[in-house]
Amino acid sequence: MTEFATRDDALKFEQEMPWEERDVPHTMYEFISRTAQKHGDRPAFSYQLFSGPSDPAQTLSWSQFHGKVTQAANLFRSLGVGEEDVVAYVLPNCLETAVTLIGGSVAGISNPINPLLEPEQIGAILRETNARVVVTMRAFPKTDVAQKVAEAVKHAPNVRTVLEVDLLGYLTGLKKVIVPLIRPKNPEAKRNHVDVLDFNKALVAQPSDRLTFADSEGDRVAAYFHTGGTTGMPKVAQHKYSGMIYNGWLGHTLLFTEEDNILCPLPLFHVFACHVIVMSMIASGAHGIFPTPQGYRGDGVFDNFWKLIERWNVTFMITVPTALSALMQRPVNADVSSVKTAFSGSSPLPVELYRRFEEATGVGIIEGYGLTEATCLVSCNPIHGEKKIGSVGLPFPYTDVKILTHTHDGPIECGVDEVGEICIDSPGVFTGSTYTEADKNHELFHHDQYLRTGDLGRIDEEGYIWITGRAKDLIIRGGHNIDPAEIEEALAGHEAVAFVGAIGQPDEHSGEVPCAYVELVAGANVDMDELRSYCKRHIHERAAVPKHIEVLPELPKTAVGKVFKPDLRKLAIKRVYDQVLAEAGLESRVVQVVEDKKRGLVAHLSLAGEQERDKVSHILGSFVFAWQWQDD
Numbered sequence: 001m002t003e004f005a006t007r008d009d010a011l012k013f014e015q016e017m018p019w020e021e022r023d024v025p026h027t028m029y030e031f032i033s034r035t036a037q038k039h040g041d042r043p044a045f046s047y048q049l050f051s052g053p054s055d056p057a058q059t060l061s062w063s064q065f066h067g068k069v070t071q072a073a074n075l076f077r078s079l080g081v082g083e084e085d086v087v088a089y090v091l092p093n094c095l096e097t098a099v100t101l102i103g104g105s106v107a108g109i110s111n112p113i114n115p116l117l118e119p120e121q122i123g124a125i126l127r128e129t130n131a132r133v134v135v136t137m138r139a140f141p142k143t144d145v146a147q148k149v150a151e152a153v154k155h156a157p158n159v160r161t162v163l164e165v166d167l168l169g170y171l172t173g174l175k176k177v178i179v180p181l182i183r184p185k186n187p188e189a190k191r192n193h194v195d196v197l198d199f200n201k202a203l204v205a206q207p208s209d210r211l212t213f214a215d216s217e218g219d220r221v222a223a224y225f226h227t228g229g230t231t232g233m234p235k236v237a238q239h240k241y242s243g244m245i246y247n248g249w250l251g252h253t254l255l256f257t258e259e260d261n262i263l264c265p266l267p268l269f270h271v272f273a274c275h276v277i278v279m280s281m282i283a284s285g286a287h288g289i290f291p292t293p294q295g296y297r298g299d300g301v302f303d304n305f306w307k308l309i310e311r312w313n314v315t316f317m318i319t320v321p322t323a324l325s326a327l328m329q330r331p332v333n334a335d336v337s338s339v340k341t342a343f344s345g346s347s348p349l350p351v352e353l354y355r356r357f358e359e360a361t362g363v364g365i366i367e368g369y370g371l372t373e374a375t376c377l378v379s380c381n382p383i384h385g386e387k388k389i390g391s392v393g394l395p396f397p398y399t400d401v402k403i404l405t406h407t408h409d410g411p412i413e414c415g416v417d418e419v420g421e422i423c424i425d426s427p428g429v430f431t432g433s434t435y436t437e438a439d440k441n442h443e444l445f446h447h448d449q450y451l452r453t454g455d456l457g458r459i460d461e462e463g464y465i466w467i468t469g470r471a472k473d474l475i476i477r478g479g480h481n482i483d484p485a486e487i488e489e490a491l492a493g494h495e496a497v498a499f500v501g502a503i504g505q506p507d508e509h510s511g512e513v514p515c516a517y518v519e520l521v522a523g524a525n526v527d528m529d530e531l532r533s534y535c536k537r538h539i540h541e542r543a544a545v546p547k548h549i550e551v552l553p554e555l556p557k558t559a560v561g562k563v564f565k566p567d568l569r570k571l572a573i574k575r576v577y578d579q580v581l582a583e584a585g586l587e588s589r590v591v592q593v594v595e596d597k598k599r600g601l602v603a604h605l606s607l608a609g610e611q612e613r614d615k616v617s618h619i620l621g622s623f624v625f626a627w628q629w630q631d632d
Contacts, residue, residue: 004254005385006394007463013253013397019427024245027216028105029073031245031282036066039258039285046289046312047095049170051300053307053334056172060095062285067208068095072103074206077213079133079161081108083220088131088159089269090115090122090149092293096165096199097268098278100135105222105244106215108132111236112225112269114559119151126156128236128436129224135199138164139186141179143293146186153192162192163199167293216241224436225271227372236436243375243428244279250377250396251280255343256316258285263314265295265305265323267559271376272345276368277318289314296323296561306334313338317363320346321353322561324365325498328356329522339363341383345370346560348467348485350492354389367392369465371453373435375428379465391464399426403459404446411446414458419468422457423450456483473565475504475514475544482544487516490538491549494531496524499555501563505548505572508580508622515548517568519555526551548572566595573603573625584619588612591630603627 003009025031040063048057060068076087087104088111091097104110111129113122115137126134134153139146146164153159168179206212223239256262262281266273268290281288289312292298296319301308305327309317319327319342339361345368354365368380369392378401381393395401404411405420414420425431429451435441444452456469468485475482484502491500499519504512516535520526531549539545556567570593577590587608596602603620607613607629620627 002253003384004382004394006382009382009385010394010397010399019246019398022249024249026218026245027241028102028222028244029069029211029215031241031248032066032069032102032106035282035285036062040066042258042285043287044281044285045095045098046287047093047170048291049094049167049293051292051298051304051308053304053311056170058095058170065099068099068203069102069106070211071203071206071208072099073106074212075163075202076104076107076133078206081132083108083216085109085133086111086129086131086224087133087135088113088126088129089135090145090152091136091165091268092143092145093268093290093295094165094167094170094293096135098290101223101268101274101278102282104135105241106211107213109221110223112223112274114226114267114269115145115148116559117148119148120155122148122152123155125226125236126152126159130158131156132158133161133163134159134194135163135165138166138168138198139184140167141182141184144184147184150186150192153194157193159194162194162196163202164196165199169200221430223274225269225274225372235440237372237434238430238436239275239375239428240430243426243430244275245283246398246427247275247375247377248279248281248283251276252283254396255341255383256280256284256286260284260286260315261312261338262286262288262316262318263291263309263312264288264318265291265298265301266318266320267295270560271370271372272318272320272560275376276343276345276370296320296326302326302330305330306332306336309336309339310334315340317342319344320561321349322347322499322557324349324353324357325521328353328360332360336361336363341366343368343380346558347562348390348392350489351389352493369393369467371455373429373453374424374426374451375430377428378424378426381464386462388460388464391460391466393465394463395465396426399424399428400450401459401465402446402450403457404450404452416461417458419456419458421471422453422455422465422467424453425450473503475502475512477504477507477513477543478510480543482514482541484514486541486544487514487535487539487546490535491516491518491531493538494526494534496520496526497531498522498524499563501555501565501568502546503565503568503572506576506623506625507547511624513547514544515550515572516546517555517571518549518551519553520551548575566601569593569601573601577603577605577620577623577627580619581616584615586612586615586619588616590627596626599626601625604630606630 044062044065046059085108089100090113136149370376381387403414403420457467469483487502488500498521502516505515507513556564574590
């Protein structure tokens with residue numbers, strides 16, 4: 001591990017040699033083979049189905065993992081998967097998920113899919129990627145993943161084979177006897193146009209000591225990751241071997257060695273777990289521990305978290321702000337002295353939460369920044385250098401970050417501490433072909449080189465990046481731009497508030513005005529008048545004070561803990577439109593708000609009677625957000 005304390009340290013790497021001359025593997029199979037040769041007997045992946053500190057766990061060494069990856073790649077090739085074909089997986093965390101991720105990228109293109117998505121969304125991604133093989137769960141108690149995938153596959157004609165992973169293999173004792181008796185039926189799987197096979201049984205029929213086909217000759221697209229962005233519409237990003245291996249090289253060079261034990265309760269369908277952690281594990285030979293199928297969402301994970309750290313002698317913990325907030329509502333009830341660092345990403349970390357965590361554990365947090373479109377890693381606060389709380393740190397070696405602003409004459413670079421759009425060039429950026437859908441790549445790059453992230457930010461005089469908001473999240477009140485981060489940071493300072501999502505709600509006069517949705521700390525209560533007064537005292541821009549504040553039991557979030565603003569926007573549109581219709585004495589109401597590719601969010605209304613048609617059109621015509629009749 002090399003010291004990374006200042007921007008100059010990062011530049012030293014670049015001055016030594018170009019990235020293309022670095023002695024790094026060129027293919028995924030070469031990548032994993034090097035690790036198996038060097039660290040074969042060391043633990044690679046450990047997994048426990050339940051969260052208890054003494055619950056059974058299974059561990060694969062690097063040699064064993066390499067053998068299973070080889071078998072998986074051979075299996076996928078035997079099922080007709082070529083280098084440009086897709087192996088999708090819809091799986092919770094388990095050892096087979098990691099094997100599929102790497103084996104799929106050796107044989108073809110891996111396509112992780114969030115198992116929490118609905119069948120329609122899963123099917124849409126399978127069609128977009130033309131997936132040939134799908135790896136998923138066999139029907140199991142307390143989950144409907146198998147049933148959802150069976151429904152999705154009906155509408156994905158390119159899928160030829162479904163491989164099922166049975167979590168029964170992780171059970172012991174009485175549970176292993178009971179589960180087959182209560183296993184839910186999945187008749188839809190047998191009625192589909194595909195062959196359904198047992199993943200592990202099919203795996204053992206393949207050789208584990210060699211590929212049955214020639215490995216790739218060099219760099220190519222090896223993974224597809226879907227992302228909703230701020231619009232909620234799924235887009236599929238393309239990741240190449242070079243970008244994936246670059247993420248691993250960064251992790252090994254700057255963060256991990258083979259002596260590290262990394263606790264990662266993040267989902268293996270997200271780039272944070274797949275590229276930041278798994279690729280770094282492969283590059284370094286480190287040991288990764290993955291508790292429960294649902295990671296942080298799993299039963300008892302938060303309650304047992306500190307004891308799991310003690311059990312596995314964890315040196316690095318991987319987390320997100322939502323998880324940190326939950327952990328800080330529980331006592332540190334175990335020996336956590338082995339932990340050197342906590343790595344937090346996915347969304348900005350509130351300053352107060354950072355301080356509370358450090359005081360409770362004695363562990364410092366490295367806050368990092370990455371995005372799916374850049375094959376993840378962009379920057380982090382350096383382990384050995386100054387950690388500026390609230391910043392996302394220094395750009396990694398070989399990552400060029402510019403703050404650009406668009407003018408009539410084209411993009412221009414901003415000065416020190418001047419806010420603009422964060423734009424990136426790195427080995428993880430697939431220039432010109434970030435998304436599978438060509439139209440989505442239009443206007444995505446400045447100077448045909450720098451990926452436009454859509455994030456607003458600045459770079460200080462020491463090179464640290466500060467994110468100030470989302471360009472697409474700007475609230476435009478009568479032509480005046482309001483950064484939602486100002487509202488969120490102010491409300492997050494209230495002792496009863498855990499998380500905040502600020503958005504623009506429809507307004508017939510100003511186009512949109514600020515509103516805020518709040519999730520409280522567990523057990524807390526707050527008077528709404530108090531929250532409003534707090535906003536007025538702490539938000540210095542009058543126009544940014546929310547017109548509406550609402551407390552929700554829980555804010556909608558992505559799998560890695562980001563507040564999911566498209567759902568908040570839908571709530572706001574429905575609330576505002578229903579309110580103005582009710583005030584006008586009309587009975588027509590918003591049935592749902594849906595995302596339209598061309599029009600954005602569109603409110604679908606039920607018509608209470610023909611006599612209301614013109615009145616509704618007149619009232620809602622004053623708003624800029626689109627609407628239509630449900631039956632149109």
